[in-house]
Amino acid sequence: MSDLYANAIGHWVVVVVAMLILFFVVLTATAYTVWFERVALGRIQRRPGPNRVGPFGLLQLAADGIKAAFKESIVPTKTEHVLFVVAPCIAVAAAFLSWAVIPIGLWYNVTYWIADINIGILLVFAFSSLNVYAIFLGGYASNNKYSLLGGMRAAAQLISYEVALGLSLVPTFMIVGSLRLRDIVGYTVSWGPYHGPIPLILLTPIGFVIYLTAAVAETNRAPFDLPEAEQELIGGFLTEYTGLKFIMYYLAEYVNMITVSALAVLLFFGGWYLWFVPPVLAFLFKVVLLLFLYIWLRGTFPRLRYDMLMRLGWKVLLPLGIVNVIVTGVILVATQG
Amino acid sequence: MAIAIFFIAAALAVAGGIGVIAFRQPLRSVLSLVVVMIALSILFLLLSAQFVFVAQIIVYAGAVMVLFLFVIALLGPAKEIGKGRLRFQPWLSALFVLALFGLLWAMLQGVQYRQPEQADLSTFGTVQSIGIGLFTKYLYPFELTSILLLVAAIGAIYLSRREGDDR
Numbered sequence: 001m002s003d004l005y006a007n008a009i010g011h012w013v014v015v016v017v018a019m020l021i022l023f024f025v026v027l028t029a030t031a032y033t034v035w036f037e038r039v040a041l042g043r044i045q046r047r048p049g050p051n052r053v054g055p056f057g058l059l060q061l062a063a064d065g066i067k068a069a070f071k072e073s074i075v076p077t078k079t080e081h082v083l084f085v086v087a088p089c090i091a092v093a094a095a096f097l098s099w100a101v102i103p104i105g106l107w108y109n110v111t112y113w114i115a116d117i118n119i120g121i122l123l124v125f126a127f128s129s130l131n132v133y134a135i136f137l138g139g140y141a142s143n144n145k146y147s148l149l150g151g152m153r154a155a156a157q158l159i160s161y162e163v164a165l166g167l168s169l170v171p172t173f174m175i176v177g178s179l180r181l182r183d184i185v186g187y188t189v190s191w192g193p194y195h196g197p198i199p200l201i202l203l204t205p206i207g208f209v210i211y212l213t214a215a216v217a218e219t220n221r222a223p224f225d226l227p228e229a230e231q232e233l234i235g236g237f238l239t240e241y242t243g244l245k246f247i248m249y250y251l252a253e254y255v256n257m258i259t260v261s262a263l264a265v266l267l268f269f270g271g272w273y274l275w276f277v278p279p280v281l282a283f284l285f286k287v288v289l290l291l292f293l294y295i296w297l298r299g300t301f302p303r304l305r306y307d308m309l310m311r312l313g314w315k316v317l318l319p320l321g322i323v324n325v326i327v328t329g330v331i332l333v334a335t336q337g
Numbered sequence: 338m339a340i341a342i343f344f345i346a347a348a349l350a351v352a353g354g355i356g357v358i359a360f361r362q363p364l365r366s367v368l369s370l371v372v373v374m375i376a377l378s379i380l381f382l383l384l385s386a387q388f389v390f391v392a393q394i395i396v397y398a399g400a401v402m403v404l405f406l407f408v409i410a411l412l413g414p415a416k417e418i419g420k421g422r423l424r425f426q427p428w429l430s431a432l433f434v435l436a437l438f439g440l441l442w443a444m445l446q447g448v449q450y451r452q453p454e455q456a457d458l459s460t461f462g463t464v465q466s467i468g469i470g471l472f473t474k475y476l477y478p479f480e481l482t483s484i485l486l487l488v489a490a491i492g493a494i495y496l497s498r499r500e501g502d503d504r
Contacts, residue, residue: 083368118463122391129399133371136403140364140410152410155403162399179464 018114022099030254031061036288037295044299071243076142079240083141088245091134091252097127098259103182105272105279111182120180124263125166128218132158134252135220135227139237150236153306154220154227160313161217167321168210171328172267175203185271199270206324208268210317212293215260217313219253222298226306261290343383350376367405374398386462 035050035058042049050057075084101123103113117123132155139151173179176187188197201208217224228236235241238249265271265286274282304312349372356369378393460466471479 117387118465119387119391122388122395122464126391126394126399129395132399132403133406136406136410137368140406148410152407155407159400159403 015114018112019100022114023096026096026099026255026258027251029258030251031065032058033254033258033291034061034250036291037298040292040295041299044296065247068243068247073244074242076240079143080141083137084240085245087134087138087141088241088248088252090137091131092248092255094127094130094134095252095255095259098124101181102259102262102266103185103271104262104283105185107279111272113182116180116182118180120178120182121169121184121263121267122179124259125162128256128259129158129162131252131256134249135237138241138249139227142237142240144240146234147237147239150227150229150233150239153233154237157217157220157224157226157309157313160310161214161317164210164313164317164321165214165218167318167325168207168214169267170321170325171204171207172200174325174328174332175200181266185266185273197270197273199268201268204268204324204328206320208264210321210324211264211268213312213317215264216294216297217309219256219260221253221257221294223301223303224309225303226309229303257291257294258287261287261294264290339383342379346376346379346383349373350380363409364406367402367409370405371398371402374402384462388462388464388467 038060039049039051039057050060053059053063075081100114101117101120103111103116105111135154135158136151139147139149139154142148172184176184178184184200186197187200188195191198220227226236227233228238233239238246241249262283265283269286272279272283274285277285353369353372353376357366357373360366360369374393374397378390378398381393382390
């Protein structure tokens with residue numbers, strides 16, 4: 001493997017194959033996340049959920065996808081035609097690009113990654129910040145006041161919570177001393193007889209709480225799904241979208257959900273290290289647990305009002321994040337001298 | 338490979354720059370400016386300035402331009418304002434263009450005001466090297482900039498406050 005990386009052409013072959021595999025895996029995972037969500041939500045609401053297509057309803061998403069693909073592709077008149085089509089493409093592209101820097105431990109000494117770069121996690125933020133354009137332009141191009149309102153809400157929400165999201169991770173960087181995701185996962189401590197990797201949530205529990213809240217808001221998920229609040233905005237920026245273009249937004253939302261869960265696992269739960277469990281299974285297990293937490297939140301909490309959302313972002317999460325950074329800095333200086 | 342990427346990014350940047358002034362719809366101008374920002378970030382990456390690349394995307398493409406979009410969408414699909422003739426601006430812009438081409442010509446002739454500093458390419462452009470630079474060598478300019486930004490923020494809040502709004 002390392003010989004292949006040294007060779008220029010071999011490097012490209014490895015990267016291209018890795019990207020294709022990644023694309024396939026993430027797409028499949030997305031489909032089953034949707035299935036998982038629908039079943040879990042069904043159980044929370046005391047109904048069976050999808051169970052007709054295939055065993056346990058597992059083929060439901062394939063059926064839905066085929067149905068959407070064969071729907072007529074409608075671009076309403078009086079919309080901004082080019083932007084209307086480009087906006088969902090931006091959403092999908094931004095969602096998948098983040099996976100370029102996410103490493104996954106496959107076996108005990110085999111780690112998979114496409115790009116292992118110095119700025120690591122900042123790149124994920126950069127691509128997720130492009131997601132604003134997808135939602136905002138989709139809302140603007142639809143030439144519909146509900147869509148525009150949804151787009152505006154989304155833009156304000158994403159900008160507000162991006163700050164808290166970034167601040168929540170600063171203590172982690174300060175402890176590890178690197179932005180490279182592999183370094184963060186591989187962070188080891190020597191506590192008495194124990195020497196090995198630890199889940200960083202033990203050192204930055206407040207950082208995790210802020211990250212989780214901000215991440216739910218960043219991915220427009222309930223209880224922060226105001227951009228598509230159906231009672232007041234019909235479907236928000238999604239109102240005019242049908243068929244494949246709708247599916248692209250839908251796909252991007254679930255890919256983003258998996259991305260933030262995977263990042264949380266890498267940053268706070270020790271990545272693919274879990275006792276003697278094979279790394280790839282440990283990683284999957286932790287990601288599925290976090291995804292379930294997401295779905296649980298959706299099934300439990302009512303949607304926030306818009307001013308509550310903004311107040312939470314600017315007056316609670318942001319000051320908390322700054323205090324967290326300062327406290328971590330003081331403790332680090334005190335313990336390391 | 339790098340040359341090909343450079344020319345693609347440079348062409349995108351120029352096309353976006355033309356788009357900013359050529360489009361009559363403000364929203365399209367803003368989107369052209371976003372294209373310019375992203376093309377510039379690619380050029381930074383080619384110069385192995387990784388951190389500047391990410392900062393360019395997060396700050397300019399991700400935050401500043403979104404605020405531009407916000408303002409334009411709030412104002413509605415407004416017609417281009419300012420039908421009046423430009424008085425002295427054409428002459429001024431001609432002056433700036435001349436200065437720019439003069440500088441370009443000087444650069445092509447190999448004129449350098451200062452030798453570029455020797456940079457260690459293994460750490461150049463990384464987060465660590467920029468952080469160390471900001472908090473040691475350039476600490477005072479850095480802190481002064483933060484005060485400047487604070488003043489700007491306070492000024493914006495003061496100006497946007499309505500008359501008699503004492504809360």
